[in-house]
Amino acid sequence: MSSTLPDGWLPEGTALDVYRTDYRPKHNRPRIAAGADVYTLACERMAYVMDNHDRVCVAFSGGKDSTAVLNVALEVANREPRLQRHLPLRVVFYDEEAIPYETEEYVRRVGLRDDVALEWYCLPVQHRNACSRRHPYWWPWAPEDEAKWCRPLPPEAISTLPGFPTWPQEERLTIPNLNGLLVPPPHTTAMLMGIRAQESLTRAHAVRLRHIDNYIVQYKIKSKDRQPAAVVHGNLWKAYPVYDWRTEDVWAAVRAHGWDYNRAYDVMEMAGLSPGGQRCSPAFGEEPLQKIHTYAKCFPDVWGRMAERVPGIGAAYRYARTELYGYGQKPPKPDGQPWPDFLAHYIRKHSETAQPKVATRIKEIITRHYAKTPHPILPKAPHPVTGLSWTFLLTIAMRGDFKERRQEANQLMHAVETTHWQNYAAELAAILDAGTGADLAHPRPLPADPYALIPEQYRTKG
Structure with a gap:
């Protein structure tokens, strides 16, 4: 199998020849007390x-x-x-x-x-x-x-x-x-x-x-x-x-x-839904779909018509929170198959009109990654600068994310920078040891020492 990105998935003129270590992630400003209610x-x-x-x-x-x-x-x-x-x-x-x-x-x-x-x-x-x-x-x-x-x-x-x-x-x-x-x-x-x-x-x-x-x-x-x-x-x-x-x-x-x-909201409260999980919007979108069962439980008069309103709703009612709709455990990639080919398999499951939109969305995300760093995209660990991983892209390929509500940078909000860098280097080292680097479809040779990629201020002392 080919271990290169499909045509057009990698931006032209991307600087990938030198593995730099001076990248700085963008920090969100922390919440602060405002002095008023x-x-x-x-x-x-x-x-x-x-x-x-x-x-x-x-x-x-x-x-x-x-x-x-x-x-x-x-x-x-x-x-x-x-x-x-x-x-x-x-x-x-x-x-x-x-x-x-x-x-x-x-x-x-x-x-x-x-x-x-x-x-x-x-x-x-x-x-x-x-x-x-x-x-x-x-x-x-x-x-x-x-x-x-x-x-x-x-x-x-x-x-x-x-x-x-x-x-x-x-x-x-x-x-x-x-x-x-x-x-x-x-x-x-x-x-x-x-x-x-x-x-x-x-x-x-x-x-x-x-x-x-x-x-x-x-x-x-x-x-x-x-x-x-x-x-x-x-x-x-x-x-x-x-x-x-x-x-x-x-x-x-x-x-x-x-x-x-x-x-x-009173109906949903009586049905046992937590305040944070109560929604009144249609349940057909990517995120609301996870709570589609609440309509059947709370609003049966409308649900009776909703159940026949859009194609696929029967399957969504049964499997919305499963792998079939891109939630929970992700399907394992076959050994030896490049990640772009694995994603392409799921992109082809969309309609002919939707496939170009999903592919373009993935291309844009990859473009953003390589505009900021020449480091490879790894299966699980989000890159500490961009937040990108192949698993994140797999979710996009499976769900579509047509409203672009999933952003790779948000994957960095759950841990400190040092942890992200250590996790990234450890996974890349494991890939090198296993000899499965070709699956990453990285367009340049992989770095020999993953831990050398970690900026000095994020390296573990001692």
């Missing part, structure tokens, strides 16, 4: 955002985090005379169809408030269907699937939007691409979002990259994701005013301030 800080951030943008709108899902954002925004706008220009507060709700009836009822109650201007969109946006590799997308409220809709179309529904293409299917926009249609220039608009760092390593990383206004991000669409009707004018910003809240902070605020909330 999270509610006070969120109100201060909200006032700052409202002061510095012509308009604001709340990206509302009916979940607990967007509930916190909504109520903080209403509190600040109502009590500050200069900010009452934002009232009634624009609230945008994308109804994703496969959601509990409790969510629909809660959103309806929010829409009845005098200080809220609710826009209830029921559009066939492109969503991820992780239940099936052959059918990687689904479209809520798709007109061609009306007989399979999980719920009747709400009477408040806005089912058309200028600039949104309904046909053909492949041109339907994702929600991120659709947002640009809602905020035409010249006004600057801040979209208030319930993104919290506690939710995932990716979200934590997103709010630790900037030292000033780390919770305000200009809205951009990556060129490779750009769809035909996507519109971004540079006037839209995302703001995460509750980014440092924990789950217990959200529920403490609900109780302390008497906020209304989605009663679906």
